[in-house]
Amino acid sequence: MASTPEILHVGIDLGTSRSAISASNGEKFVVDSFVGWPVDMVAKKVLKRTVLIGHDAVANRTMLDLHRPLERGLLKEGSEKDVEAVRELLRHLLGLVGVSTNGKVDASNVRAVVGVPAAALRTNKQYLRNAMKGIVDSLMIVSEPFAVAYGLDALLNTMIIDIGAGTSDFCVMKGRYPTEEDQRTLTIAGDSIDAHLLKLIEERYPQANVTVYMVREWKEKFSFVGEPKGRVTGTAPVHGVPTELDITNEMKAACETLLGPTIETMLDLLSRVEPEFQERVRNNIILSGGGGLIRNLPQSLETALKQVGGGRVRYMEDPVFTGSDGGLALAMDAPDTDWEKLSA
Ligand SMILES: Nc1ncnc2c1ncn2[C@@H]1O[C@H](COP(=O)(O)OP(=O)(O)OP(=O)(O)O)[C@@H](O)[C@H]1O
Numbered sequence: 126m127a128s129t130p131e132i133l134h135v136g137i138d139l140g141t142s143r144s145a146i147s148a149s150n151g152e153k154f155v156v157d158s159f160v161g162w163p164v165d166m167v168a169k170k171v172l173k174r175t176v177l178i179g180h181d182a183v184a185n186r187t188m189l190d191l192h193r194p195l196e197r198g199l200l201k202e203g204s205e206k207d208v209e210a211v212r213e214l215l216r217h218l219l220g221l222v223g224v225s226t227n228g229k230v231d232a233s234n235v236r237a238v239v240g241v242p243a244a245a246l247r248t249n250k251q252y253l254r255n256a257m258k259g260i261v262d263s264l265m266i267v268s269e270p271f272a273v274a275y276g277l278d279a280l281l282n283t284m285i286i287d288i289g290a291g292t293s294d295f296c297v298m299k300g301r302y303p304t305e306e307d308q309r310t311l312t313i314a315g316d317s318i319d320a321h322l323l324k325l326i327e328e329r330y331p332q333a334n335v336t337v338y339m340v341r342e343w344k345e346k347f348s349f350v351g352e353p354k355g356r357v358t359g360t361a362p363v364h365g366v367p368t369e370l371d372i373t374n375e376m377k378a379a380c381e382t383l384l385g386p387t388i389e390t391m392l393d394l395l396s397r398v399e400p401e402f403q404e405r406v407r408n409n410i411i412l413s414g415g416g417g418l419i420r421n422l423p424q425s426l427e428t429a430l431k432q433v434g435g436g437r438v439r440y441m442e443d444p445v446f447t448g449s450d451g452g453l454a455l456a457m458d459a460p461d462t463d464w465e466k467l468s469a
Pocket residue numbers: 139140141142143144195198242269288289290291292293314315316341344345346348413414415416417418419420444
């Protein structure tokens with residue numbers, strides 16, 4: 126007699142730079158959000174695969190038609206390849222936790238909560254639904270900061286500020302599913318800092334050969350706002366000779382492009398909270414996402430909060446799985462009625 130198959134719950138954080146999955150069988154994985162197809166027959170012969178995903182795709186990018194399914198907080202819907210890229214990425218993530226046509230778990234037994242930037246939630250919902258068809262049975266699409274809040278059990282009188290690569294997402298939690306007014310998305314985040322930093326370095330050192338990948342690496346090591354701790358340098362070829370470049374001021378200026386808009390949005394959302402709850406929210410601000418690691422950022426936000434009575438900003442350690450763990454927790458808790466059935 127066949128036993129009834131068990132349902133696998135998963136939480137997926139679909140991010141611009143990396144995507145994570147947490148599953149109820151205890152498995153967890155994170156991959157870079159890149160999908161690439163060999164450009165021609167030679168590339169196919171060298172790579173011996175029809176599609177590459179994650180770090181593998183980035184490392185072999187010269188041989189690939191490389192796609193990043195999300196940009197500036199939105200799923201790209203332009204070409205067929207972009208649509209296929211989202212499907213490949215989602216399929217890959219689910220495959221990692223054991224879901225496949227011939228694997229341990231069949232797609233028809235999977236319930237998935239997918240966290241996306243708040244902007245994508247507004248404009249790309251139908252598209253994401255289509256992308257998930259045939260890949261999972263039941264789906265719930267939520268905003269990324271909400272998934273983070275749920276995972277941290279920070280559901281009441283808190284504000285989540287998730288600074289990712291494509292977007293900075295804000296969400297005020299009032300003890301229920303957040304509404305449109307409780308959330309904001311800015312496209313000033315990791316990627317825009319990288320672009321700005323690259324431009325500033327190129328302006329100051331026109332002879333140096335610098336790429337956005339190098340600049341991102343420097344940022345991830347030395348990012349800061351406010352006072353520098355010391356000199357920041359990066360090494361890049363100048364006329365082919367590896368040369369040390371001082372980039373302290375450029376780093377500060379690029380990272381600080383985030384400050385004004387973040388503070389403005391934070392204060393604006395706060396001002397919309399019912400007056401008697403504002404103080405509690407001010408003292409419960411949670412920073413997450415890779416961009417939240419910028420040195421001195423929590424302190425700078427706290428300084429800005431002084432003009433409205435002061436507050437507390439905490440950074441959440443281990444941002445990698447906070448979103449997907451939250452999605453998983455939500456998946457486990459959600460009653461049948463909250464799910465959307467995706468009959469193929
Ligand atoms: N120490 C650091 N300082 C500054 N930025 C960092 C640091 N570490 C990582 N980042 C940046 O954080 C971003 C990635 O963060 P995260 O993984 O939260 O993004 P994401 O979830 O993929 O993007 P999004 O939420 O916008 O879809 C990248 O821009 C990365 O360069």
